[in-house]
Amino acid sequence: MRSHEVAAMFVVGGGPGWRPDGWRRDGWRPDGWRRDGWRRDGSRPDGTGRGATRVRSVGWLLVSQPSDALRHAAARPHAPLRTFHPRRIALGKDRQDALRRLFPELGFSVHDEPAFPRRADGKLDAEAMFGRHAPLVLEIGPGMGETTVAMAAADLARDVLAVEAHVPGVANLLVLLQDAGLTNVRVGHGDALDLVRDAIAPGSLDEVRAYFPDPWPKTRHHKRRLVQPAHVALLRSRLRVGGTLHVATDWAEYADQMLEVLTADPDLDCAGFSARPPHRPVTKFEARGAALGHASHDLLATRLR
């Protein structure tokens, strides 16, 4: 993979000031590009200009051309609100190396190349991806991936698509997978909801899991939450009948919202809060919350029809 291809994976979605046409009101894009081709640090796309050397020396992988992810977002007049905040990322050398080595084999991009194998109907071809026919699990937002790896290692009969928006998490999970020698996980980079909308066939998932999705605590940000009626209906439609939607949070008010949304969906059976099931290890984010005195809530819902 060439460096600009790795770099192109860094920029997804919108942010404050994001306009439907992909440009901020002040003429900048969230990745620091301007309409006239200059970056915020004063460097030019061709690597010349003020700041270019400094930026390279602190280890940024620069976007050497607008990524397909940005073009994709810009092409959609009313792109949905993201459930994550795009961040500019400084990636250490080890993680850059991991991406270069492992992403082509174990990773795929939701929007850019290398993409994923598709069936004739354009949907993701999990059999071609994993080289076998097995129940498929989607994990949204694995973070740094420790829980993903532990669960996949204990459940080798199922395949896992772990889709994370932020590159350091993608890189970390790739390394963990390689260390564990696991072949039943593929790591997607990008917005999992875009992948689900565009490329996951209805009824094709055995389980969807989202552990400790960003709580977006401010009221004006609640519309960015992952667990809300429209997203839940979308995810439920991709589950097989009898498949499971498993969510967990340590944010009490979000837990109440999750309960309300899952129990209100007429095609889901949700018995209410449950204790953490033994097959779900404590996640990194959960452990951080527990240290602050937060209690976790799990919710499992089954697709009824």
Ligand SMILES: C[S@@+](CC[C@H](N)C(=O)[O-])C[C@H]1O[C@@H](n2cnc3c(N)ncnc32)[C@H](O)[C@@H]1O
């Ligand atoms: C609060 S962290 C929790 C990480 C991990 N599950 C844990 O419990 O330690 C939420 C993660 O979800 C990711 N995320 C949020 N929305 C996403 C989306 N639509 N697609 C992919 N990843 C997403 C964020 O990048 C972040 O890494």
